[in-house]
Amino acid sequence: MQNQYILAAMGSNRPGVVADVTGSIYKAGCNIENSFMTLMGVHFTLMIHVIAEDEDKADRLNRNLESLEQKEDLKVHIFPMESDEIEISRARKDQPRYEIRVRGQDKAGIVYRTSKLLASRGINILKLSTKVDRSKHLQQPIFTMRIGIEVPKNVDGHSLRMDLESLAEDTQETFTLTRKRD
Template sequence: MIMVITVTGKDRPGIISSLTEVLYRSQGNLEDASMTILEGEFAMIFLAELKNRSLHTKFRQELKKLEKKLNLVIFIKEIKHRVTRGEKHRPGTIPWVVSVLGKDKAGIVYRVSKLLADSGLNITDLNSKIIGRGIKTTYVLILEVDIPRKNIHLISQLKRKFKTIEKKLGLTVAFNPLESSRF
């Protein structure tokens, strides 16, 4: 049984340890996971696999106890049909990375994601952060995007459109194949 689990709550040491202990003791396996802290709030989403229904039931019961004990909000969704294990990008696509840097302002994510959506492109990963303090504060947005091989011609169009966003919002936008991106 495959499931997606989301967990939120006030951040403190030991949350990940407690969650993964419950999974381990239920004979489950942690597959993909992502975790961050947003304004002091712990936020995690992970994919877990359990061998059978009884272990799944045990896992759910133990998570309920942990939810109360640590004052967390936990949501579990069963995955009925599995894609290829570990597959994030659609077949026939090339993953590209959009990196945006600049002064924080409303509408950055909207404008970049709208441009991508209007081009029929799927965002497979999004991370944004405000780094630094005071005058040196910088907004950072990093997106992974699937570009179908048959639509590779879109790249030059997207680069031109990103230049327009750069000028309008005073940002720096880089757009490169994932394999060549340097983090």
């Protein structure tokens, strides 16, 4: 029986850390379905969706990751995905998807207020990334955020746009909403 996991890892960044983690997955006979890797300050972070075709490979994956964690400055957590979670994920693929982009002066609360608005409408966030540009040539730091969302069919697109425009006006940020084509 196929087992699926979400693997989360974080540690000090260094050359070879991606190879070490993905090598542990490969040597266990497992496959990477989806992944996201980035630096947060000086720390390496990653999230990987891993598929193990059987229990033996899943056990090897756990042993490999435990060994890696003991040898390196790395924290690894592995979360099993339940079969009903996988089915729910597949069933939601037909919901409309959009991207929200936000740009403006860096101010506290933009991520919270935007995510709270989306949650109040029953909108699921699929991806979220933020960045603050503090380049010396800028008078003030510039904040950017990209959010991938799936919108339930019962959410009125016009009222969602109006809510985002109201939030943009209130926060004095620029918000754009774009439909994603699959």
